[in-house]
Amino acid sequence: MFKSGFISIIGRPNVGKSTLLNKLLGQKVAITSDKAQTTRTKIHGVLTGNEYQIVFIDTPGIHKPKHKLGEAMVKAARSSTIDVDAIIFITDISEPIGRGDSFILEGLQNRETPVILVANKIDKISEDLAKARIEELRSMYKFSDIIAISALEGVNTTGLVTLLNDYLQEGPQYYPAGMITDQPERVLLQEMIREKILQLTREEVPHGVAVEVFQMEVGKNGILDVSANIYVERDSHKGIIIGKQGKLLKEIGKRARIEIEDFFNNKVFLQVWVKVKKNWRDLPGAINEFGLNDKDQ
Numbered sequence: 665m666f667k668s669g670f671i672s673i674i675g676r677p678n679v680g681k682s683t684l685l686n687k688l689l690g691q692k693v694a695i696t697s698d699k700a701q702t703t704r705t706k707i708h709g710v711l712t713g714n715e716y717q718i719v720f721i722d723t724p725g726i727h728k729p730k731h732k733l734g735e736a737m738v739k740a741a742r743s744s745t746i747d748v749d750a751i752i753f754i755t756d757i758s759e760p761i762g763r764g765d766s767f768i769l770e771g772l773q774n775r776e777t778p779v780i781l782v783a784n785k786i787d788k789i790s791e792d793l794a795k796a797r798i799e800e801l802r803s804m805y806k807f808s809d810i811i812a813i814s815a816l817e818g819v820n821t822t823g824l825v826t827l828l829n830d831y832l833q834e835g836p837q838y839y840p841a842g843m844i845t846d847q848p849e850r851v852l853l854q855e856m857i858r859e860k861i862l863q864l865t866r867e868e869v870p871h872g873v874a875v876e877v878f879q880m881e882v883g884k885n886g887i888l889d890v891s892a893n894i895y896v897e898r899d900s901h902k903g904i905i906i907g908k909q910g911k912l913l914k915e916i917g918k919r920a921r922i923e924i925e926d927f928f929n930n931k932v933f934l935q936v937w938v939k940v941k942k943n944w945r946d947l948p949g950a951i952n953e954f955g956l957n958d959k960d961q
């Protein structure tokens with residue numbers, strides 16, 4: 665009997681949702697960073713075994729939105745919990761349980777969908793402390809299962825897949841076996857470039873960055889030509905991203921090119937430009953244009 669199902673991964677920003685998804689799939693489909701609010705849209709990741717298929721939905725971290733983009737992100741995360749077979753509520757167990765966690769759990773009360781507590785980052789704290797925090801969480805919600813893992817180090821992640829199999833139902837294979845994400849290649853490239861910006865800049869800048877790949881074609885010489893615009897919200901941010909004598913932009917381009925070459929197994933010529941689009945995170949038009957609206961709503 666073939667089993668399948670949809671499982672949504674939700675939690676506060678920065679708890680490790682995307683890291684978990686990538687680990688479960690054995691391939692990077694969602695970018696990660698040490699900055700909160702890295703993921704901006706819902707991302708489907710597909711795990712296919714001999715007898716099962718799990719479609720994971722990675723979501724933006726649930727937070728108090730400060731602009732229209734934030735509102736769209738939280739809406740995307742919330743809508744992902746509807747019509748799924750199970751919800752993974754993932755938390756960073758190395759940090760004290762805070763208002764952010766209880767806020768999400770309150771929103772999940774009275775749901776019929778089972779909620780699995782995934783206590784992540786156990787590599788960072790003692791077992792006793794992890795146990796105490798898990799107990800505290802258990803008193804806040806009636807979880808259908810609880811598992812402690814390290815998404816980064818892959819501790820207990822296969823155990824999680826085994827556990828998730830119990831939540832699947834007899835059903836079709838929704839995606840072909842070799843497909844691991846529904847994101848178009850263009851979007852993957854945009855995200856790869858944005859990840860490098862997140863890695864190389866500090867708090868204020870990366871949140872206001874959007875990347876648009878507007879050209880992607882293999883030239884006669886066999887090299888893949890990729891051209892992209894990086895949009896920032898302020899002139900000062902443009903200067904930061906370009907860096908002294910263009911150094912930072914060069915490094916962003918270099919790191920992104922290496923990853924894109926690796927992804928396509930092809931030589932790549934990457935060109936990037938930095939443009940200012942004032943306060944785009946509050947412009948519904950720009951959010952639509954960058955594909956950041958929640959399409960299911």
Ligand SMILES: Nc1nc2c(ncn2[C@@H]2O[C@H](COP(=O)(O)OP(=O)(O)OP(=O)(O)O)[C@@H](O)[C@H]2O)c(=O)[nH]1
Pocket residue numbers: 675676677678679680681682683684695696697698699700701702703704723724725726784785786787788813814815816817
């Ligand atoms: N030590 C440790 N770090 C982890 C673990 N899982 C994730 N991280 C780190 O936590 C940070 C956030 O990880 P992400 O996967 O981007 O978190 P996210 O929940 O998807 O974040 P948003 O997109 O902002 O909602 C990154 O620096 C990860 O490397 C873990 O199990 N152990």
